[in-house]
Amino acid sequence: MPTTRPTLVYSAPGVEPWADRSDLEVLQALARDEEDALNELIQRKTKPLIQAVYRILGDLEESRDVVQMSFVRIWENRTKFDPQWSPNTWIFRIATNLAIDLLRARRTRERSSDPVRRHLRQVADNHSRREFACLERREVMEIFERLASKLTEKQRAVFLLREVEGRSSQEVAEIVGCRESTVRNHLFNARKVLRQELIQHYPEYAAISPQGRQGLAEEGR
Amino acid sequence: MSHATQPTFGATHPALEELLEHRFDPSLPQPEGWDEFVAHLDECSSCRARAVEIDPTLGFRRLPTVEVDASDIAAMVQSVAVLRRNRELTGAQGGIEEARQARSGRWWFPAVAALAVGMGLGMAGGGVPLAPEMSTGGVAGNLSSLRTTTLPGEVRDAASLDAVVDALGASDNFNEPVLEGVENPAARIYQFRGNTSLAEDETIAVAFVIDPTIDV
Numbered sequence: 001m002p003t004t005r006p007t008l009v010y011s012a013p014g015v016e017p018w019a020d021r022s023d024l025e026v027l028q029a030l031a032r033d034e035e036d037a038l039n040e041l042i043q044r045k046t047k048p049l050i051q052a053v054y055r056i057l058g059d060l061e062e063s064r065d066v067v068q069m070s071f072v073r074i075w076e077n078r079t080k081f082d083p084q085w086s087p088n089t090w091i092f093r094i095a096t097n098l099a100i101d102l103l104r105a106r107r108t109r110e111r112s113s114d115p116v117r118r119h120l121r122q123v124a125d126n127h128s129r130r131e132f133a134c135l136e137r138r139e140v141m142e143i144f145e146r147l148a149s150k151l152t153e154k155q156r157a158v159f160l161l162r163e164v165e166g167r168s169s170q171e172v173a174e175i176v177g178c179r180e181s182t183v184r185n186h187l188f189n190a191r192k193v194l195r196q197e198l199i200q201h202y203p204e205y206a207a208i209s210p211q212g213r214q215g216l217a218e219e220g221r
Numbered sequence: 222m223s224h225a226t227q228p229t230f231g232a233t234h235p236a237l238e239e240l241l242e243h244r245f246d247p248s249l250p251q252p253e254g255w256d257e258f259v260a261h262l263d264e265c266s267s268c269r270a271r272a273v274e275i276d277p278t279l280g281f282r283r284l285p286t287v288e289v290d291a292s293d294i295a296a297m298v299q300s301v302a303v304l305r306r307n308r309e310l311t312g313a314q315g316g317i318e319e320a321r322q323a324r325s326g327r328w329w330f331p332a333v334a335a336l337a338v339g340m341g342l343g344m345a346g347g348g349v350p351l352a353p354e355m356s357t358g359g360v361a362g363n364l365s366s367l368r369t370t371t372l373p374g375e376v377r378d379a380a381s382l383d384a385v386v387d388a389l390g391a392s393d394n395f396n397e398p399v400l401e402g403v404e405n406p407a408a409r410i411y412q413f414r415g416n417t418s419l420a421e422d423e424t425i426a427v428a429f430v431i432d433p434t435i436d437v
Binding site: 038039042043046047050051054055060061062063064065066067068069071072075076098102131132133134135137138140141144159160163164166184185188191194195198205 | 277293317
């Protein structure tokens with residue numbers, strides 16, 4: 001008579017597997033000093049966090065550093081999480097603040113090497129041009145990196161979280177720690193600066209239509 | 222939203238211009254259907270070209286995405302654990318540089334330094350060998366780049382690291398250490414900046430944890 005081998009069960013009886021638990025439950029387990037909860041959080045959030053932070057910083061290695069430190073901060077502040085908050089917003093807020101701090105520090109350092117950077121950019125700019133909407137993603141990133149240097153850290157974070165990541169104004173406001181109306185202002189000003197910079201530095205990509213030119217004229221008033 | 226069921230925005234759909242008006246006028250609310258519209262732009266190159274012509278900032282929706290695979294996540298789990306242990310051991314509250322060191326494998330430096338000092342305290346009955354011989358293999362073997370510092374006799378016999386710091390302070394190639402307090406009133410942490418006689422690499426800081434309660 002054939003015998004059936006017992007199925008291995010890795011979780012203790014009565015304990016819900018991590019995969020079935022919500023982010024909130026994982027953070028609550030973290031507050032109870034359950035180290036496995038931190039590993040579960042890393043499994044879930046590494047990718048979206050690296051994605052968001054990479055866009056803010058434009059440097060993959062720095063993004064990994066920031067995300068790594070974010071998880072450590074999450075662990076160190078695990079008892080401070082209020083279950084009334086959105087777990088995702090709290091996590092992204094920690095990572096975004098670290099990214100903004102790093103961006104500020106980097107800008108201070110880079111000011112001293114501005115002439116060299118300008119030269120390198122001019123060299124890099126001597127490439128053939130194509131329509132902006134058809135550029136490779138990597139090329140779009142290079143252009144954004146150059147133009148976004150004119151944005152404040154908050155404007156840059158808001159633009160990326162709202163326009164590129166597609167998060168709601170309310171969520172962006174909670175992540176960067178300001179009011180929704182401020183998010184809208186940051187967003188409007190960021191777009192305005194980016195358009196102006198594009199016209200100035202990449203006029204060949206700023207083939208703006210009559211509607212666009214009219215919009216710019218109204219915006220400038 | 223696809224062209225199979227919907228006409229191309231802009232080419233046959235006059236709403237494209239109207240949908241974009243709010244981007245130039247902060248007093249206008251975001252129009253209904255905006256999210257669907259931008260999702261459509263990601264898929265449709267002709268509509269994207271038309272929209273980007275009106276508002277070039279829409280082109281930045283195509284910033285690159287990052288590929289993160291299972292090995293990246295496993296590496297993150299490991300490096301977060303290392304960084305946590307390191308911070309718990311040294312009491313460090315530093316910034317991103319700490320994370321970089323943890324990922325690059327330099328995490329062991331302050332940890333081994335602390336352990337070495339702890340062992341020195343235990344064996345010498347209060348004497349402080351600042352840079353003990355590290356000729357063994359494994360992690361300690363990696364410390365061979367450290368220059369062994371010979372301490373003056375009076376310092377070797379001193380009961381506290383303060384005397385060592387004073388003695389080293391007299392040399393030319395020495396940076397003043399940062400002294401950090403910890404919860405244990407008897408314990409102290411001395412953190413030396415890199416690029417000193419102890420460590421050639423300026424990205425490395427050396428931390429000495431002096432805790433008489435450590436039982437090695």
